[in-house]
Amino acid sequence: MHYSPVEVEKKWQAHWDETNAFEPNSDFSQKKKYILSMFPYPSGRIHMGHVRNYTIGDAIARHYRKLGFNVLHPIGWDSFGMPAENAAIKHGIHPKKWTYENIDYMRKELSSLGLSFSKTREFAASDALYTKHEQRIFIEMFEKGLVYQKSATLNWCNTCQTVLANEQVEEGCCWRCDNPVEQRLLPGYYLKITHYAQELLDDCEKLREGWPSQVLTMQENWIGRSEGLEFFFTLSDASKAKLDNQFESYKVFTTRPDTIFGVSYSALAPEHPIVNYLMTHKLLSEDKIAQIKKMQSVGARDRAQAPKEGVSLDIQVIHPLTGKEVPVWVANFVLIEYGGGAVMAVPAHDERDFEFAQKYHLPILQSIENSIVFDGSCATTEYGTLVNSGEFSGLDSKSAQKKIIAHFEAQQIGTKVINYKLRDWGISRQRYWGAPIPMIHCPQCGLVPEKIENLPVALPDDVEIKGEGNPLDKHPTWKFTKCPVCNADAIRETDTMDTFFQSSWYFLRYTTDPSFWNDVPFDKQSANYWMNVDQYVGGIEHAILHLLYSRFFTKVLRDLGYVNCDEPFANLLTQGMVLKDGSKMSKSKGNTVDPDAIIKEYGADTARLFILFAAPPQKELEWNDSAVEGAFRFLKKLALKSENAFVCKEIPTINHDDLSKESKYARKKVYEALKKSHDIYDGNYTFNTLIAACMEALNALGEQDNKVVWTEGYFILLNVLEPIIPHICWEMSETLFGLINLSTIEIKEEVFVEDTMILAVTINGKKRAEVEVSATISKEEALLVGKQSVSKWLEGFSIVKEIYVANKLINLVVK
RNA sequence: GCCCGGAUGGCGAAACUGGUAGACGCAAGGGACUUAAAAUCCCUCGCCCGUUUUGGGUGUGCCGGUUCAAAUCCGGCUCCGGGCACCA
Numbered sequence: 001m002h003y004s005p006v007e008v009e010k011k012w013q014a015h016w017d018e019t020n021a022f023e024p025n026s027d028f029s030q031k032k033k034y035i036l037s038m039f040p041y042p043s044g045r046i047h048m049g050h051v052r053n054y055t056i057g058d059a060i061a062r063h064y065r066k067l068g069f070n071v072l073h074p075i076g077w078d079s080f081g082m083p084a085e086n087a088a089i090k091h092g093i094h095p096k097k098w099t100y101e102n103i104d105y106m107r108k109e110l111s112s113l114g115l116s117f118s119k120t121r122e123f124a125a126s127d128a129l130y131t132k133h134e135q136r137i138f139i140e141m142f143e144k145g146l147v148y149q150k151s152a153t154l155n156w157c158n159t160c161q162t163v164l165a166n167e168q169v170e171e172g173c174c175w176r177c178d179n180p181v182e183q184r185l186l187p188g189y190y191l192k193i194t195h196y197a198q199e200l201l202d203d204c205e206k207l208r209e210g211w212p213s214q215v216l217t218m219q220e221n222w223i224g225r226s227e228g229l230e231f232f233f234t235l236s237d238a239s240k241a242k243l244d245n246q247f248e249s250y251k252v253f254t255t256r257p258d259t260i261f262g263v264s265y266s267a268l269a270p271e272h273p274i275v276n277y278l279m280t281h282k283l284l285s286e287d288k289i290a291q292i293k294k295m296q297s298v299g300a301r302d303r304a305q306a307p308k309e310g311v312s313l314d315i316q317v318i319h320p321l322t323g324k325e326v327p328v329w330v331a332n333f334v335l336i337e338y339g340g341g342a343v344m345a346v347p348a349h350d351e352r353d354f355e356f357a358q359k360y361h362l363p364i365l366q367s368i369e370n371s372i373v374f375d376g377s378c379a380t381t382e383y384g385t386l387v388n389s390g391e392f393s394g395l396d397s398k399s400a401q402k403k404i405i406a407h408f409e410a411q412q413i414g415t416k417v418i419n420y421k422l423r424d425w426g427i428s429r430q431r432y433w434g435a436p437i438p439m440i441h442c443p444q445c446g447l448v449p450e451k452i453e454n455l456p457v458a459l460p461d462d463v464e465i466k467g468e469g470n471p472l473d474k475h476p477t478w479k480f481t482k483c484p485v486c487n488a489d490a491i492r493e494t495d496t497m498d499t500f501f502q503s504s505w506y507f508l509r510y511t512t513d514p515s516f517w518n519d520v521p522f523d524k525q526s527a528n529y530w531m532n533v534d535q536y537v538g539g540i541e542h543a544i545l546h547l548l549y550s551r552f553f554t555k556v557l558r559d560l561g562y563v564n565c566d567e568p569f570a571n572l573l574t575q576g577m578v579l580k581d582g583s584k585m586s587k588s589k590g591n592t593v594d595p596d597a598i599i600k601e602y603g604a605d606t607a608r609l610f611i612l613f614a615a616p617p618q619k620e621l622e623w624n625d626s627a628v629e630g631a632f633r634f635l636k637k638l639a640l641k642s643e644n645a646f647v648c649k650e651i652p653t654i655n656h657d658d659l660s661k662e663s664k665y666a667r668k669k670v671y672e673a674l675k676k677s678h679d680i681y682d683g684n685y686t687f688n689t690l691i692a693a694c695m696e697a698l699n700a701l702g703e704q705d706n707k708v709v710w711t712e713g714y715f716i717l718l719n720v721l722e723p724i725i726p727h728i729c730w731e732m733s734e735t736l737f738g739l740i741n742l743s744t745i746e747i748k749e750e751v752f753v754e755d756t757m758i759l760a761v762t763i764n765g766k767k768r769a770e771v772e773v774s775a776t777i778s779k780e781e782a783l784l785v786g787k788q789s790v791s792k793w794l795e796g797f798s799i800v801k802e803i804y805v806a807n808k809l810i811n812l813v814v815k
Numbered sequence: 816g817c818c819c820g821g822a823u824g825g826c827g828a829a830a831c832u833g834g835u836a837g838a839c840g841c842a843a844g845g846g847a848c849u850u851a852a853a854a855u856c857c858c859u860c861g862c863c864c865g866u867u868u869u870g871g872g873u874g875u876g877c878c879g880g881u882u883c884a885a886a887u888c889c890g891g892c893u894c895c896g897g898g899c900a901c902c903a
Binding site: 212213214217218220221222224226228252253254255256267301303304305306308332333334335337338339342343344345346350351352353355419420421540543544613614615616619620621622624626627629630631633634636637640679686688689691692693694695696699758759760761762764765766767770800801802803805808809811812813 | 816817818819820821826827828829830831834835838839840841842854855882883884885896897898899900901902903
């Protein structure tokens with residue numbers, strides 16, 4: 001067969017399209033697989049990263065379909081987000097038009113790869129119908145107390161009149177207009193992900209089997225659980241008086257209660273209420289107030305870079321165990337959001353506290369002794385034995401922690417607590433192209449959700465987008481509405497949701513037949529059938545945000561009664577990046593390869609084959625033009641050699657014993673490939689080795705000339721390769737076998753049985769010879785033959801040990 | 816700084832639970848076919864030494880260990896990639 005990819009690919013793509021070949025069915029008694037590649041942002045054109053992502057997912061989906069599973073393999077569009085607004089600002093195109101035109105274009109590009117997506121389950125996250133249910137979920141979360149409003153300091157660009165994400169701040173300036181970014185206290189909506197911190201952490205165990213360990217480690221670190229002691233520092237009487245008796249004490253948190261006798265000062269965050277009180281009531285010198293103000297104005301990121309810095313507040317607290325007075329400072333390294341915004345400082349055993357104490361000449365008191373000699377030149381942070389610690393002296397750190405916590409609890413002056421680094425998720429964005437937050441501000445009733453029957457709160461089409469301010473807020477009429485409770489004039493919330501909100505539940509939407517899409521976000525029975533996603537495929541860049549939010553949403557939706565599962569993704573494959581000349585393909589570097597051009601020149605099968613063959617999916621993949629040629633060569637060869645097979649309607653029967661050595665070997669190679677095609681789908685997805693096995697099999701077939709063996713070989717190889725290079729395989733399978741070979745094929749163990757085996761003969765572990773012996777040979781005989789084969793190496797030595805490993809080798813230990 | 820991951824020919828990579836290192840492919844070199852080119856086919860291909868041939872030594876980032884046997888296990892380093900970044 002002459003190989004002309006253009007015709008073949010067109011033909012089969014049309015066939016799959018017309019026959020709705022890849023729709024899941026609703027027979028929930030059938031065994032299922034839900035295979036999902038992360039949905040793309042419709043930026044305009046597909047790139048090689050997409051090709052890799054969707055080829056991997058498609059191959060897995062096709063594999064399970066062939067094995068008779070009911071397979072859900074959908075695609076959609078993560079279609080809200082900033083680039084659409086940027087296009088509007090730059091070119092005056094409406095974000096909606098821009099987005100949906102891109103979707104149409106990219107859909108065509110993806111279908112030219114022959115991907116086996118369900119056509120009917122496709123949707124865009126910006127569809128009003130999706131927004132409708134999303135807003136309902138938001139309201140249900142609000143009513144459950146999982147949504148709240150608070151003000152926080154955020155990056156603000158005064159020129160653009162908008163909040164900027166951290167990623168949009170470049171060296172302290174706005175990425176678009178280059179103006180310095182300010183820190184502003186702004187109200188916003190937050191989702192209580194911290195409410196699920198412990199479960200999100202615990203359930204990492206359920207994912208241990210199916211997720212890459214580094215992703216789980218990243219999530220665990222991000223959640224950042226730590227156990228410790230929380231207690232109150234009581235202010236000295238003089239300090240209480242200084243603070244007009246407005247403050248009695250403040251809370252601190254420590255994971256090292258064993259070092260508490262080493263406390264020589266306490267430090268407050270610049271935003272701590274006591275600090276603010278001292279400042280607003282002018283209880284500090286002008287100079288100190290100015291210094292603190294300066295500290296407050298530095299954003300979190302810059303503060304982390306800055307050297308340690310602080311100001312003495314001229315107040316004291318009482319050490320809870322020694323009763324001594326401890327000075328209180330304000331310090332730029334103390335975070336207001338964590339552990340109460342205040343710390344006990346132990347310079348002898350904490351590096352930060354040490355650095356600060358040295359700078360300001362504060363006492364450094366040793367309270368732990370261990371193998372590292374403490375000489376006051378640096379902090380020793382390891383555990384050890386307590387010294388200078390009153391009744392606790394002599395205890396080791398671990399038991400001292402327990403005893404000290406117990407002491408605080410008995411005296412009711414402190415408790416054991418668990419803290420998490422995880423913060424609640426701020427979802428407010430001052431942008432147009434997102435899902436409106438369905439809340440209303442009523443002068444009488446306060447903050448109230450929109451009525452469910454009024455959803456969706458849709459975006460107005462008539463907006464001006466100039467990049468200044470929030471277009472919804474500036475719209476002449478949109479935000480004016482009536483209170484859903486009292487019907488008074490009220491104002492709509494003009495913030496829209498973070499786009500991660502959409503991607504946190506889209507995978508549930510796919511589980512449901514579109515005929516239900518108007519009425520429910522997703523159908524519970526369908527979701528329970530299809531979930532969890534059996535295999536999720538996407539880039540590692542989503543290791544924390546998207547994957548953590550999706551886990552969180554799944555748990556929330558479970559608790560809201562929408563679905564029964566705890567975790568969304570049973571197995572996760574994080575694919576490596578596609579590189580060219582050693583670095584990530586990007587327009588700015590000019591090292592991109594256009595998938596369309598490759599498909600035009602070589603066809604989709606070549607692109608798919610190259611991308612799956614060049615590296616295992618988890619690894620980075622270096623683009624290589626001549627290796628693409630090589631992939632194309634293999635397809636041509638596969639097509640050409642099919643002339644050696646004959647047309648038949650079932651797998652040919654072969655009497656293995658009658659075959660020549662070469663034919664036997666070829667069959668063995670073919671069945672090895674078939675075996676491998678089962679093995680690689682168990683989680684590693686090393687398509688590269690499967691393809692190599694098929695190449696070996698084809699090479700071995702070429703070493704023999706039995707047409708029946710050729711035919712059986714093609715029957716099997718086309719089956720094995722179909723997930724990888726579907727077009728050419730369907731074409732040849734149709735011609736030769738009427739497509740009947742594209743279903744489960746039984747492995748014939750007889751081809752692996754051999755009459756002889758080759759043993760390596762090694763001396764002291766070094767290979768000296770090979771011998772071919774009968775497969776049924778006894779150990780004694782094998783050793784005898786082995787020794788003969790290496791007789792020249794044994795002269796003058798005596799054998800002290802003989803090792804025989806069946807099917808592998810003989811090792812002789814000599815002296 | 817802390818936490819992960821990785822290192823195998825000129826290149827991408829294989830190697831099941833420790834058991835013949837380099838499968839498969841790319842590149843390169845040589846040859847066949849051709850008026851020529853393309854395409855295709857055949858041969859060689861880790862490094863070093865030797866040779867007419869058979870051959871020998873060495874080799875999986877570095878140093879050491881365990882073992883009859885280590886790319887694989889253990890200890891200590893080096894380099895590269897990624898994540899977090901003052902979380903008390």
